Amino acid sequence: MTTPGRSPKTLLYTLALLSGCLMITINGCKKKRTEMGQTLYKHTHNPAFKDADPEEFAAVFKRVLAVNRAKMSNPDFMSHYYASNGYEPVFVLNHLWNGDVETMVAYYRKANEHGLDPKLFKPDHLVAMANRFKAAKSSIKTTREAYYAMAKLEIALANSLINYSGDLQFGVLNPRKLYSRYFIKTARPDSISMGRVFNIGDMHAYLDSIQPKDPEYLALQKAYLDGFVAKKMSKEETRRILLVNMERLRWKNKPAETRYVYVNIPDFRLDVIDSGKSVLNMKVCVGEGRNKQYLNSLESYNDTCKEDKPFPHETPLLYSVIHSVEVNPVWNIPRSIATKEIIVQAADDPYYLSNKGINVYHNDKLVKDPETIDWSKVDPRKDEYEFKQQPGDQNSLGKIKFLFENRSSVYLHDTPAKDAFHYTMRAVSHGCVRLEKPLDLAHNLFRDTTRYNLIAKDMQEEDPSPEDIALRPRVPVYITYVTCWADQDGQLQFRRDVYGQDIVLYDHMKKFLYGNM
Structure with a gap:
């Protein structure tokens, strides 16, 4: 019986065509199945590899990945990557016999040039595993043994290169997990950056490309390798301060903009950076720090310094954007300052509030005669009163503040308390950054504009009002x-470690450092 509408001749032709396609498909599958074995046998001359089959290997590799999860730094990524790519042993097939493994190991062994311990990347272990495939009399006797050896070597090579690449490009630690007041966007290794290691064409070029090349990093690295000793520091303390700051330079949190305001807390200094150069600098006062007496150093610190426990007034680390200024600002005094300082001062001196230009509010209504209140009997815990300091010479924010969004409610501002700028240790504020030359900063930001002229004029007003x-x-x-x-x-x-952040960083880094493991 023939199919309606088709002649016997046509049907026979169709069946022959389908049969031919089926044979091509079968031959293609056979070729794919035997390709891995042929490649491995060509390099090893070991019969154990001759019949290696991708599907059989994939089943073994999947089990080995599951068993070795604890040994991998990024087990979820590794498992997902290999599952999505047919469990192909990329490193074994593409890098084992062309000298790439030797290149990787050579770079790993020079990790101490970055202060990192080469043992982190297990170079000796990798060499020993790779040599099993290259030995004239291999200990690998069966195809099953070959599968397991390949799986373990593949995982070890991929894991080591992911770790090495991440450490050099992103740092060994995540600052957002170290510091409770760290609010700077900082890139960390992700699936894209980790995935690059599986597509390397030139291993030497890749490893060269990920070496830190920032001139500042190279300057610190040279000092570290040369055994430089800073003035008034021991060799060990110098070594440690170089190591923690090299780590900071590996973090991907650096300004990408051409022009920005830069405040370095331990330096008590502000710079306006334009095209890589400081075009304006001034002294600043920052928030009071936990190590302001410098009793602890990187060379000698007690156990309580190992974790980040900032003082309430420490200035946070942050990135934001200055969007405006308030000239002749009103200071809405924070509750913490009001209860611990303002109410205490008012209890000692009934005219303290009026002399400082501080208005008192109760249930959102202005208190006309705050000096009639017995402040010694006010319970600070009830939060009954609000305090606002009006514009003027006494205002703690001075004549201008520079505003930018941040979760800590801090800003840059002027101050009537100029004496502190003569101090060497200027961690004295409640958290905001006090400026030595606020008008100069306004001029730099606003340039020679009508807005700057208005700022300069308003800051000189005898009867100031906020703007x-x-x-x-x-x-x-x-x-x-x-x-x-x-x-x-x-x-x-x-500079000295006024907030003890060097100590926190170093103590967490110790397990990664050369000579400390």
């Missing part, structure tokens, strides 16, 4: 923490 003035274009602001850097002349600058 908000928008900044266009907005300018980024970075508040960071660096205790060692190369200045514009290439000289290394060192």
